[in-house]
Amino acid sequence: MSSTSHAEHAYVAHHFHSAEQQKEAGTLGMWLFLAQEVMFFGGLFCVYAVYRLLNPDAWLAGSASLSVFVGGVNTTVLLCSSFTMALGVYFAQTGDNRRLFQALVATLALGLLFIAIKLQFEYLPKYREGVFPGANWGPYGHHYGHLADVANQGGLQMYFVLYYIMTGMHALHMIIGFGIMVVLMVLARKNTFGPQRYMAVENFGLYWHFVDIVWVFLFPMFYLVR
């Protein structure tokens, strides 16, 4: 168990006995972190469920004002990024650092595209036309004028409070992911990864897929209420 080969010494931290133990610890740690994330978003999903049951009409009106097309494009973009990430994990395992780097660039680009679409076609126009809860609340304009009828019922603001908080939390998780991806790119450039050493990429892949799955739930919950 403690017969660490010379090559292993380079990346097995001093407090571990073997690469195997280090790998096991990293994987378990990542899954526990994701369990924590599930509970975090789970709290929000619970709030969502309660208020949707209390305000069915507002939820219909709110959902009708979102563009299924824009949301659908973004869902596709995000699923593609999951695919490129999965490729990245494969290239890390096979030690192809050049292709890993490319896969990470693609994943980062798709992630940025998602955020750009979200800002340009959703957050900003909504904010400009008064679809933002709080002091400036008051939907108007040709996109959101029809919301004015139900706007004062409270439930609609609740819908958008949750819309901004939940998609915002999701976006925040993506932005944190961007930072980690840049670190992994630098490491890939230095030919760090290989069959013995790919856990960082694999664990980040788990994180990235988790973030995607959250969106896969958010999309029907906000865009497809009929």
Next chain:
Amino acid sequence: MATVVTDPNAAPAVHYLNWRKTVASWLFSLDHKRIAILYLISISVFFFVGGLLAAAFRLELLTPEGDLMQADTYNRYFTLHGVVMIFFFLIPSIPAVLGNFLIPLMIGAKDVAFPKLNLASWYVYMIGGTLGVLVLVTGGVDTGWTFYSPLSTTYANTNVFLAAMAAFVTGFSSILTGLNFLVTIHTMRAPGLTWFRLPLFIWAHYATSIIQVLATPVVAIAIFLIAIERVWGVGVFDPALGGDPILFQHLFWFYSHPAVYIMILPGMGVISEVIACNARNRIFGYPFIAFSSVAIAIVGFLVWGHHMFVSGQAMYSSLVFSVLTMLVAVPSAIKIFNWVGTLYRGNIVWTAPMLYAMGFLGLFAIGGGTGLFLGVTGTDIHLHDTYFVVAHFHYVMVGGAVMAYLAGLHFWWPKITGRLYNHLLGKLSAIIVFIGFNATFFPQFLLGMQGMPRRYHSYREEWQLLNIFSTSGAMILGIGFLLPVLYFTWSLVFGRRAGANPWGAKGLEWEKASSPPSPHNFDHDPVVTEEAYAYTGREQLSV
């Protein structure tokens, strides 16, 4: 190489305390033992801040009228007392100090699984703590530690946002510590250390960590929503704006009831170690104590509604929560039964940690038992939000968790510092704390049954006598808590060298590591060949 015969009782020349001496070597240390010391210092500061606040409002309660402080001030004092004691002292106390120090030593590892994450969680805690101090100096907060809406979202004029952020941030420190411990216990055990050879301290921390990882994120999001509500001025939980205040209570107690077990379970782990060693006896019913920890963690997730019997929760929900609350008392009772079984026919030694542990047994039994009064829907309607509740949870949190923390600190102090403290003073402080504690909180049971409501700065005149008892008790309790600070500090300089195993205790931390331990814990990687608590009843103590 010549063999050097060393005296096992001599302190090693190089140990984790002295091998590096700069301030940076402490602030950026990845050593779990040094991080434990960082936590020890920081939570002690918060403990005395919280204690001073309590002393101040106990003084106010000497008289029925508000003379020392008015309602506003009083509200802020008890709120900050609660926030500081729960989020900044009790939650981190045993896990972050004793758990951090001992888990790797007890399982024969060089460190926790993620040393950098461990240091990071101390920094996260300190950021949360700094926010907490900012709340304190910018006028405090007056919502009670529970942040109930709509008081917290709409009516409070104090710094609710900052206080919410402080609790939010500190929560992540707790999550990361729990995650680290779970992975450490799963993957870092020494060869031969099977699950059923683990010290029960480890089992207790394992169960605690499950709660920390799974429950804390839920309160984080609930508190985060309160903060959003304050900033945006939207109604997430405020009924006037379409929100549901009961939903907040559900989310809050989904964490905050299990949080009680975050505070008490590690204490139960400490008690198992202290009692087995000081009764010189094998622990009675090892698997029962081990699995009851896990059972408490699981069932503890299902009882939160007992805080909401009078909040407008459906009657049938209350019924179910009431039954489940009765159920969660069973594993705690199993533990007490087994500890008493361990004492039976043991060769009991009355050391300071043992006195603290005995205090724990009695006080925790009262605290747990009175919890059943509150878990029954009928009696709870009478006792809800009275001093009976205050007395109940202080019996659990102070009589249980703080007593256990002090028992643990007295038990492992020789290991942590390599020095012995004045034993007579140690026993004296245990007795003073026990007397002071009962004098403070027992009268509150009576006050509660007479209907005195909690959280008011003034009260009816007929309640004054019992309040005087309570305040006097609090002063005695304060002395009991100050005493260890004095003799512990004294021991750092003048204390006798402890030697590796002054109690003649079992366990890797005593038998295989020096006092204080070396920077990497063990000279040779330990191999475990026997079960925990293999006491034969005849070991000699050198204290």
